[in-house]
Amino acid sequence: MPQKKIFLAFMVIAMVTLLLHSGGHWSRTTQDLHVNCPALCSRCAASLKAKHTNVAFLKTHKTASTTMQNLLFRFAERNNLTVALPRQACSHQFCYPRSFSTHFVHPHTLPPNIISSHMRFKEAELRRLMPNDTVYITILREPAAMFESLFSYYNQYCQSFKVANDSLDVFMGQPWRYYRPQDKHSMYARNTLTFDLGGDKDRAATDMAYARFLVSEVERVFSLVMIAEHFDESLVLLRHLLSWDLDDVVYVKLNMRTPGSKRHLTSGLSAKIRAWNWLDARLYDHFNASLWRRLSALGPACVAQEVRLMRAAQERLLRRCFGGRRPLFRPAAQIEYKELRPWQPSAKVEIVGYDLPANLSRRFSGWAHEPCLKLIMPEVQYTRVLLRSQSIRYRQNHQP
Template identity: 25%
Template sequence: MVLFIGNTGTYEDVTEIVFGNTTTRNLAKTEVESEFKSFLQCEKSTGENIQNFYLIKSYKAASSTLSNVLYRYGLKHGLSFVEPYSLKTNQIFPFSHLDTVSKYPLIPSCGKTYNLSTIHSRYEGKELLEKTMPKGTRIFASVRNPISQLQSSYNYLRFGDTLKKNGITFDHFIESPLEYSRKYLDFPNEMKVQNRPLNLVFWNQQSQVFGLYDYKIPAGVGRKQILENVIYQQEIDKFLERVDREVEFVFIAEHFIESMAIFRKMFQLDYSDVAHFQINSAVKNNSKDELTEQQQDLIIEWSYIDWLLYQRMLDKFGSIKSSLKYDLSHEVDILERLNSRISQLCLTSRQYKTLKSAFCQVRKLELSEEGENNVCCQRIAEGEGIFNKSLKDIMKKRFDNCTLHIPYTGI
């Protein structure tokens, strides 16, 4: 058996007892220090174990932290990214890679496929994805309980402040979310798509990102209507079966560190590849207090497809976890210790400062003096890698002889 001495916040000896023979090794400390040194070589391109990844990126489901991890991985290996050409945007949702109606086309790839997609984009199936990405691209996703995901979106967008000014409480909002969001929340022009009834923010938000065919299931359809309509149920079953079949791995936001540890082993990455800090998170406030059972049930009522998606992905994650042939707690311990070790180098003692963004108060990681002068620290602490003008510049220089176009006629 393996006996850990001391708390997990410090590096302590690990004593392994095998058939009565005792040997003492500093396993945790040795592995952490080895991976810490590897982290500090973030500029080095090893040319080993290069994989193509597509992230189905749900809003407010730890997806910014995930895309930051992939951003660092892609730069390390010299990979090409799906990136909007315009400096004014970092996403193309509600469009997919294949849409030609988008006002923000992609940086062209000279007819080649892209290695990585870490932006907010609508996933419309593996067959269509392989028009722009290589066959065998590893598809994974992040999901979150739709109840807490709604609260996070609601607060991050500061929608509650707008409603409060109009005398509308949170209880009123969750009774009729589409009515109030359409009336009081101004969607950006690029998200208003003619002849395509997408409703971005508060109706089955995660399922829309996964490619829910909302022209077959009208916006606003809730649990009661679904349970009374066989056609809706069939469409949702097909949707969930496709997602389950095509998504190789799913991150559960509520089990993020475990998800990241399994992800590392599953895709044979280094610990230093998946080291991370939580980024792009809102500062907690009173509107995130626990909801009553009645409030939670109301959210599930009108976001029922998201609830079914979340349950399906929980089952998938549980199956993956139950099939593991290694000690997951040890993997988690190593990753947590590495994150702690890196934060000691990169961040100030208070770690973050609070900033007022366009939407809400957010936590901005604060680099130490040493971190400010270290490229690896800068990358791991960035609000999100794909926000960077530098990444767009890298892509544009790589494909500077291409003609700007979108390579496929969308649906």
Template identity: 30%
Template sequence: MCNMRYSKLQILLLLCTVVGFAILFLDLRPATTYVTFPSSNTIHRFSEVQPNLRFSANIFAGIKDHFFPSQCKPALSVVFVKTHKTGSTTMSSVINRFGFSRNESFLLYKNDTSHGHFRQTITSDVRELLPPLGISSGEYDSYRDFDIMSSHVRFLPNIEFLRKYMRQGSRAITVLREPTRQWESAFIFFNCAKMMQILHRNATEKIDTFFTSPLAYWNSTVDGQCKYYSRNGMWYDLSSNAAIHTNESEVYRELEILDQTLDLVLITEYLDESLLLLKKLMCWEYKDILYVTLNQRNATSVLNMYHEDQIRKWNRADVILYDHYNKTLWRKVQEYGPSFEQDLAHFRTLLKEYIMLCGIGDTIHRSKNRISFVAHNSSSLCQSLVSEGNSMIVKRQKTPLHL
């Protein structure tokens, strides 16, 4: 019998070869092992696997990722919580363009026939949704794994509903705006002065009058958009409790929940920086985050230091919310790495190039002093840059299968 002697190095190489083939073999086989998480009260990030959800597991995945690191793969599913009067139309156009061009299914509220917004609705009824692409209306068991949600929706009150119907692993993002400007925009847009019987014609005078007795004027309005968005409107869109305008401990408690649930909060005043962070989070291309500012006004109210001080006191929850995520944004910028400034400069150069290429510059005025841009280049990309895209998305998803 032949005696075979192997060195330690040969044995190690042999073992590595065997493990390598085992990893490749197991990775190619259909996953048959499942892990069930126990029930827990822990708050999870929206994109993380939730308690009681089963998913396929490969016990060698960690070894494979260590020795054979994979390339970044684009994330295709996202929940964008479209907050009010924050520049969110610009952001939703980015999300909508990404999903529409890839023929993805959007989670849409059927009762809003033009945009699919949920707004203040707190829902648990699948019958209130438009079906995903490829599914007939009424086949409710197949209403699942939606790819994109980019509508106005109250986030925490609907979070379990969103988790149930969105594709597992969807990222959750939103956008915030500096509170004094966000409040002024909402107060004027929703015609709150008229609702409160403040009859001045000048916008600044209306704001002056409101702050002579803000609580009285606010209490004089019935429930509706003016009521919801003339005090801590951004907080109302995100939080689970509408009556926390003066309870700071409650605000900070729910802020912790948002921290553990949202994957990214963009800041309107630093949209380019925010979009660069979104690109990294989603592993998208620069072309995916191109934008043109949409739905902006041609003029805003003149706010002095007194107005700004009063607005910040009146909207204390929004101030806490914005200040927190403004700091979070810059922390993420630092974590991005040394290439951030170079990548940002490249992105801004691309924006200018595409604006010139698409011939964007002329404007048309719409209702409520809104400005719309026109793209003279007829390419689908150029046209999508100047459109929010909601109407096309709703129309496509409402179209019967046989058409």
């Protein structure tokens, strides 16, 4: 009998040791939260749950959404999930600006767990495509800053932006003089967030009932509306909503302009832009306040603590991937590795990307370090690579 007790005690000790060893990273990160953050640590149990893997992310324009998409692509690959991708005729977007249809989805990417490429939202079509337990997420950005970025980025495409000296001040001085609602790219010139969400970008500014309806619809559909200016704090909420690990939400910023191509907005110009994009402003103000109410419920100090842990995880990944150095931030023309060169909208706007440290360029010439390369891979290239890998898997699974 004593020998049986000794054996059982030994087995218990061995199992505990194994659990501590395998879950060591989780224990370290959550232990830090447990000390001072009971509200967050009550959600630490979420880390013991299965990760939620069915996610629809509405990728809005000029809102840090490319960074979020990259995060989702990498999560999908690590967990052997299927990402819905556009048919080749739609390029890397779901035939935007047409309203989303399931017909725009490449057949080799069905049935999907995740969808995150640009589209104009249409709830009924998404619900036909995605699993019933899909969590819907999107992201918004302060409308004045977003519009300045849109004006710069799409200046060569949007007819409404064809003004003297390509001047934002000129456009905002008389927007109705230049705005062409029926132009193919007019959605970049007014209430772009509203348009992406499937709303009516040209509603009169007196239609408060429509604004309230739009806000209520977004609240009904989306479990989380992230805010670009508070990206890390938004990821805290995302992580707990989906029961993901800290390592699942590490990222580097993608698809950014050079500082010289950005212009400072005066308070007067910002006010004009917000009035012109009044529906976007209503959406942003509402969901920015909503985000901070949810964060306040967790406790500001605790949220800040988790943000620090997340950034530490990011630094560990960058050191592991790039030999202790960060990837080099450079204009596209100076990036040696072509798969890392971001798409350039025009000669007047320079989008920067990342290059590999010189001592790693040769080591990264193959695909042995593909997960690290994908951390800094631009949207167009990553979409193409992901479609190729999923098509190979599809053909293997459907061989006669």
